[in-house]
């Protein structure tokens with residue numbers, strides 16, 4: 211069984227920069243690359259397999275085929291792959307926005323998933339900051355008035371960030387990535403966003419981008435977000451590990467490897483996604499086969515992948531999901 215290198219899908223939203231091309235090895239004809247969707251089975255941008263006999267297939271097609279082979283045709287299980295992982299390069303501030311939870315999304319958005327997400331600050335400029343929830347409790351009516359009179363930025367928590375910081379953005383939490391921040395985002399597989407405030411900017415068609423105030427008022431938690439949990443890093447021989455997200459949708463560990471880290475085979479894990487955010491790694495599997503992983507690369511390890519090692523000096527985000535037993 212081979213590790214699968216993934217070709218991401220790109221998005222050129224107006225606030226994007228060029229660092230994903232110049233520093234993270236991404237190839238695209240787009241002038242700016244706001245987002246690369248590194249692990250995606252979402253219809254708005256799908257990952258494509260770059261190697262092995264599955265080369266050229268979308269990850270979604272591969273997983274459907276894999277699932278059918280395992281449990282038989284007709285199971286829709288893998289067609290709703292639960293996680294989406296992105297790199298996001300914010301050259302300008304992103305709009306202040308909020309996402310619904312599963313319950314609201316299923317009722318009001320044609321059965322789509324809600325969106326809880328986790329941010330890992332891969333890199334940022336000095337003085338960069340982001341919006342994380344409100345700075346005080348408001349009633350829904352006060353929240354709406356604050357938006358309507360253009361005073362929302364006075365009511366939000368603006369948090370300065372540094373490399374390696376982690377934010378868990380539960381559905382319903384108002385948020386915005388600030389200019390000069392490059393993040394890895396691990397999120398539920400959903401593209402549902404309610405835009406609340408866009409700094410009165412114009413979109414690429416010269417018109418202001420649409421806001422979704424009513425829905426945002428419905429879903430926003432109008433009290434301050436819980437204090438941020440900082441990731442606690444544990445040192446081992448050859449690497450440091452920190453669980454940066456652990457929720458029903460995904461589990462992600464930041465691995466700072468100086469020499470080598472070893473991982474045992476399978477163990478009920480349905481997949482593993484590796485995203486190298488710094489340095490370069492050698493993925494060693496099958497007793498000595500080596501695959502180089504460069505900064506910005508994404509590799510998907512299928513279910514039941516054997517034991518492997520990551521070698522070299524690198525920082526790699528390792529996301530897994532354990533499916534419930536059938």
Ligand code: ZN
Pocket residue numbers: 307309327385
């Ligand atoms: Zn978001």
